[in-house]
Amino acid sequence: MQRLTLKNIFFRALAYLVITAVSIAAADNPPAFDWPVEKDKKYQISSTFGESRLDHFHNGVDIPGAGAKVLVPKTGRLLYRINAEFTPGEIPFGGGTTLVMDHGTHWSGFMHLQSVAENIAKQPQLAVGERIGTSGNSGHSGGPHLHFFIFDPHERAMLNPLTLMSDLYYRDTKPPEAKDWGVLLPDKFASINPAKSFRLSADYPVYIFIQDHGTGRERWGVFDYRVSLDGKEAIAARFEKVFFKGDAWQLANGLAFEDIFFRNYYALTSKVRRAKKVLIEAKDLKGNSLSKAYELQIQQN
Ligand SMILES: [Zn+2]
Numbered sequence: 001m002q003r004l005t006l007k008n009i010f011f012r013a014l015a016y017l018v019i020t021a022v023s024i025a026a027a028d029n030p031p032a033f034d035w036p037v038e039k040d041k042k043y044q045i046s047s048t049f050g051e052s053r054l055d056h057f058h059n060g061v062d063i064p065g066a067g068a069k070v071l072v073p074k075t076g077r078l079l080y081r082i083n084a085e086f087t088p089g090e091i092p093f094g095g096g097t098t099l100v101m102d103h104g105t106h107w108s109g110f111m112h113l114q115s116v117a118e119n120i121a122k123q124p125q126l127a128v129g130e131r132i133g134t135s136g137n138s139g140h141s142g143g144p145h146l147h148f149f150i151f152d153p154h155e156r157a158m159l160n161p162l163t164l165m166s167d168l169y170y171r172d173t174k175p176p177e178a179k180d181w182g183v184l185l186p187d188k189f190a191s192i193n194p195a196k197s198f199r200l201s202a203d204y205p206v207y208i209f210i211q212d213h214g215t216g217r218e219r220w221g222v223f224d225y226r227v228s229l230d231g232k233e234a235i236a237a238r239f240e241k242v243f244f245k246g247d248a249w250q251l252a253n254g255l256a257f258e259d260i261f262f263r264n265y266y267a268l269t270s271k272v273r274r275a276k277k278v279l280i281e282a283k284d285l286k287g288n289s290l291s292k293a294y295e296l297q298i299q300q301n
Helices: 006-021 270-274
Strands: 061-064 069-071 077-082 097-102 107-116 131-135 145-152 157-159 177-184 189-192 206-211 224-229 232-238 241-245 248-250 265-269 277-283 289-295
Touching: 097 131, 177 289, 206 270, 206 277, 224 265, 224 270, 232 265, 265 270
Parallel strands: none
Antiparallel strands: 061 145, 069 131, 077 097, 097 107, 107 131, 107 145, 145 157, 157 241, 177 189, 177 206, 206 265, 224 232, 224 277, 241 248, 277 289
């Protein structure tokens, strides 16, 4: 079950739009997108694709900054525009002032804008690098940033923008780090110290907090993550695309948000109770990798 948050409503509406209003172009070569914000060291990503947003996957990348120039990342035309000032209470989408561009086989989206450039709706084509607006804090946003997404209307999937950028203007040299563990009990989420003996009286789901860092103290989600219990794969997730299927967003292997996350902890699954050895492997998009093994002593009653 997915809760009806504003973001969820937005992405459901987006999928609906696709089915009803778009004639789908034949797939062409993989798209290459330019960086959607003026190139400046201060405008680097603050959030990665696939991170937990507590009850849904983060479906794009965030680039912080107020008043940064937002630029056309790939030739295309304006598909639609939502004005925050005409959507009181952040209804319908929570994205504030939003632009969505159509590039033929893909769409790109820009949310939480402060302003939109004049006359872009009248132009039959917008060229790469053209300024279409400035970043801001409109809609449901905790601070000025651009939320940038890329959508494939043919597959009905949100794509990881960082896999499609011609210019990867983000730096990531540090591997993900494994942090604390927790278990979801019927009445609470409790922390666990995996280095010590602990008790699990039933197959409660166990989780680990994993965080990727860029070059310093950034707090990002990982790109690829897998867990083996006693040498057998228990769960695997790759945050490359998130598909809209049935009425929920899920990864290529069918896993939904609730299968992978509790808050921003990653699932080790409820099979941990029966396991002695846990191996956690996680990678960021640059290939920096974490591999960490744990030997558990669990009292099963
Ligand atoms: Zn975002």
